[in-house]
Amino acid sequence: MLHYPDFNPIALQIGPLAVHWYGIMYLVGFALVWILGRWRIQHGKTDLSTRDLEDIIFYCVLGVVVGGRLGYVLFYKPDEYLAHPIEIFYLWQGGMSFHGGLIGVLVVLFLFARSRGRTLLEIGDFVAPLIPLGLAAGRLGNFINGELWGRPTTLPWGMVFPQTQDGIPRHPSQLYEMCLEGFLLFAVVWWFARKPRPTGQVSAVFLMGYGLLRFLVEFTRQPDAFLGLLFADLSMGQLLSLPMVLAGALIFYLSARKSNRSPTQ
DSSP states (O other): OEEOOOOOSEEEEETTEEEEHHHHHHHHHHHHHHHHHHHHHHTTSOSOOHHHHHHHHHHHHHHHHHHHHHHHHHHTOHHHHHHSGGGGGOGGGOOOOHHHHHHHHHHHHHHHHHHTTOOHHHHHHHHGGGHHHHHHHHHHHHHHHTOSOBOBOOSTTOEEOGGGSSOOEEOOHHHHHIIIIIIIHHHHHHHHTTSOOOTTHHHHHHHHHHHHHHHHHTTTBOOOTTTOOOGGGOOHHHHHHHHHHHHHHHHHHHHHHHHHSOTTO
């Protein structure tokens, strides 16, 4: 049995200004997107420019923050925020949804693609390999915050989180997600994108990979107390991940079918 390290979620405080580790992890995530994006541009993996990358990151920051917040409001606590709509803007109180952030990013990337005369899948194929390490940084931020802990376990690496106030060893599900949705997914998508692929397939691998890994790891993650388990004893995270897997599989299939179609057909 392990005990959760006594992390201070505040990395730096100057008077009333507090810089949280979770916010720093967001910055680390976008910095990794920048570094990996520059590498792909410099190695001829895309004909996008560094200026395009800068614009993509700027728009994605907006998409992540706005989409992530609205996704949490709509998917997890619609009644509460409907009763107190001003609290939607209380970002410092926490409450972000990955799936909402993904929708926000898709919207801004669609607008960006249109402004450049490209398709969403073309831009998605460039961006997809850059995302997983940013997700890993975010999950590390969750762990430092002592939030999103796992379900009870008797495994030797079960960890007691003082935030639960029950003394029960639990799965360190934040670290599972960091390793699976972050490092493993990065290795798979980056490896797949190393060679030219039909348009849409890199995006599809990311969608299928994240959706499947998130669905599996949710079996070790404690469901939100205010929601519990929902349809078929699945969590909200699992229900939101299933459409990702299905969408990714459909995109991959259609892309492969289109690439195999002969010019005369």
